[in-house]
Amino acid sequence: MADQKTKTRHHHGNLRAALIEAGIDLLSEGGVEALTLRKCAARAGVSHAAPAHHFDGIDGLRVAIAEEGFLRFRKRMLDFADAGEQSPRGRLQGICKGYLAFAREDPALYDVIFSFRANSELIEQVQVNAAPAYQVLRDTCAPLVPPGTDPLVIETQVWSLVHGYALLNMTGRFGACTPPDDAVLALLDRIGIAA
Known part of the structure; x- marks a missing residue:
């Protein structure tokens, strides 16, 4: 039975x-x-x-898992942004906290959504699924972009900071000296974002 x-x-x-x-x-x-x-x-x-x-084989399953992963990733960032302070800086802190929480809570899924490198057709499929998650970053950074600055510069700085920290943390690169998330997120204030 x-x-x-x-x-x-x-x-x-x-x-x-x-x-x-x-x-x-x-x-x-x-x-x-x-x-x-x-x-x-x-x-x-x-x-x-x-x-x-x-x-279509294991790669097709991985793409489907990545699609679901990006939906969950996007939701996690938005949940944290919606739960925090509703200023532009507060929402930016929120999406970054959601980003780090997702990486910490589901490291294997996080790894899958950012691991497509070899097959260009698969990368294209995954990028389509990643676009709404990236749009969260773009929309959240937009009010903080100084006049005359390419928004991509600020988006890249924020993404690099949070993604780099997540990867360093996940791979144990900090050892016993892992800085708390808030200390790392305080570095957002040093990025060239508008006051």
């Missing part, structure tokens, strides 16, 4: 979504090395051939 429940659990919803969620669970438990189509199928309670109906 337990096997039957496992095998039919996808019938309560969307099999594609169930496979993506299974993939995210596998990533969380074992990193990128743990992600296989066969394991996703087993986790979702379907035959090992079922993922082929929804994804």
